[in-house]
Amino acid sequence: MPIMLVVNESLCLECGGCVPLCPEDALFLSFNCLECNTDLCTLCRICIQFCPVGAIEEGEYVDV
Amino acid sequence: MSMYxxxxxxxxxxxxxxxYEIASAGYSVLMVEKHKRPGLPMCCAEGVGRISFEKIIDPKPEWIxxxxxxxxxxxxxxxxVSVAYPGAGYILExxxxxxxxxxxxxxxxxRLECETIGTHVDGNGDRFESIELRRPDGERVMVKAAIFIAADGIESQIARRAGVANAVDIEQVESILEYRVENIDLKVDTIEFFVGNDVAPKGYLWVFPKSPNSxxxxxxxxxxTKRSEEAGYRLDKFVEKNYPGAVVTHKTAGLTPKYQGKKMFRIRNLLAAGDAARALDSLTGAGIVNAMMSxxxxGAAAAEYLSDGVDGYNKLDNLYPGRFLEVKADELSLYLKLKNVYIRLKDDDFIDIIKALREYFTENSTEGINTGRLLAGLIRTRPRLIRLVKYLL
Known part of the structure; x- marks a missing residue:
């Protein structure tokens, strides 16, 4: 199963601090949540390192 | 397609x-805001220097x-060191x-449209002509305009997709975590900063009073390392130790990007302002006054551009960011240099500097404070700080 970024919406404070750090421009602060474009994400993990509340995690992609 | x-x-x-500047000059202007209403959710420490704030606007009591x-x-x-500085600043609402x-x-x-995101600007290579707006139901519309202003914060997609901004280097920026803390007792006229690598590695911790009890x-x-562990652990530890019985009612987070100079403020007829342009004090992360000012x-430059008084981008550039940077570039650059010194300070340096500041302010008031003279004095009395002077040049 491929690994991808998962945003834990119950922890995310929607500060947007991770957005300008993303080298691939894969993160986007939408209306009520942070969105990750998994097609662009290279799993560099910079956003995971940055996030002051630990809201971004690595998770397994499950096709449903 | 609607047009402004x-x-x-x-x-x-x-x-x-x-x-406000554009509308006051008589031009049609559409302002879009992602959230349901301007001002919420709050994501800020809310501190401003009084003099610089009042230079821009006459404050209403309910803002303070x-x-x-x-x-x-x-x-x-x-x-x-406690420095008496009457009228130093405000903690805003x-x-x-x-x-x-x-x-x-x-x-x-x-015209203000909330719950609307500006996703990107489109143009013909020489000039941006339209912007795509997105609404919560997924609807996307294009709106035409002669000039665009990106004031969409550190997470600005508009500026980045137009080619103004590059990715920010994580080694250069702080991760910020802030609590609204209630049920505490504190002096409502005093702001406090705690420094040192235990309390806040390469950064600082602040206590900004909102009331005598919050x-x-x-x-x-x-x-x-993964900063969530550091930030949460250190902030929780500080609050528990210094304010037993405190109740955390709200959490916010953020990042203080560094000032990146002129290049961030304009591309063709798209002007960036505030955090989107990285127009903030790199040392403290203070951004409200610079955001309002930029x-x-x-806005004033856009109004002049619309009046046909500006026939090319050179002239627009002179207006913005030209006029803004005429006033602010030296200060923004100085804070960036001070930041480069600050992140290299060790705990012993902080102790020495605070001792020197205590000595300075025993003899001098804050009136006519001269940053250069203060720094020179510091290095004279604490020679080992001289190793850091190269970062100021």
Whole structure:
């Protein structure tokens, strides 16, 4: 199963601090949540390192 | 396709100041805001210097939570310096300020559309001509305009997709975590900063009083590890130790990007203001006044551009960011250099500097304070700080 970024919406404070750090421009602060474009994400993990509340995690992609 | 003279993206302090300038000059302006209303959710420490704030706008009493007359800095060993500085600053009520500034723009004739995101601008290579707007139901519409202002914060997609901004280097920026803390006792006229690598590695911790019983307590840190563990652990530890019985009622987070110079402020007929342009004090992360000011200058430049008084980008550039940077570039650059020194300070340096500051302010008041003279004095009395001078050049 491929690994991808998962945003834990119950922890995310929607500060947007991770957005300008993303080298691939894969993160986007939408209306009520942070969105990750998994097609662009290279799993560099910079956003995971940055996030002051630990809201971004690595998770397994499950096709449903 | 609807059409305006100008579109402003983001109804924070920068966007609302810009929209007000454009609308007041008689031009049609659409301002879009992602959230349901301007000012919420609040994501800020809310501190401003009084003099620079009042230069931009006459403050309403309801914008002000507390008036600051004393600044206290605490060293890693617990030694401190308290500087009496009457009228130093305000802790604001940002939701109210932001709301009122947006309404002021609306009263001047600006159209405000909330729950609307500006995703990107489109053009013909020489000029941006339209912007795509997105609404919560997924609807996307294009709006035409002659000039665009990106005031959509550090997360600005508009500026980045137009080619103004590059990715920010994580080694250079702090991760910020802030709590609204209630049920505590504190001096409502004093802001406090705690420094040192235990309390906030390569950053600092602040206590900004909102009332005699509540404060914004936050920290910014730089570390190589997963910062959530550092930030949460250190902030919780500080609050538990210093304010037993405290109740955390709200959490906010963020990042303080560094000032990146002129290149961030304009590309063709797209002007960036506030955090979107990285127009902030790199040392402290203070951004409200710079956001309002850059927004005001960007709005004034846009109005002049619309009046056909500007026939090319050179002239537009002279207006914005030209006029803004004429006033602010030296200060923004100085803070960036001071930041480069600051992140290299060790705990012993902090202790020495705070001791030297205590000595300085025993003999001098804050009146006519000269940063250069103060720094020179510091290095004269604490020679080992000389190793850091190269970062100021």
């Amino acid at each position: 003279d100008a579109v402003v993206i983001g109804a924070g302090p920068a966007g609302s100041m810009a929209a 939570s507390s008036r600051i007359d004393t600044v206290r800095v605490v060293a890693p060993d617990g030694s401190d 940002r939701p109210r300020l932001d709301y009122d500034l947006a309404q002021r723009a609306v009263a001047a004739g600006c 404060a914004n307590i936050g920290l910014g840190i730089i570390s190589d 927004g005001k200058y960007a």
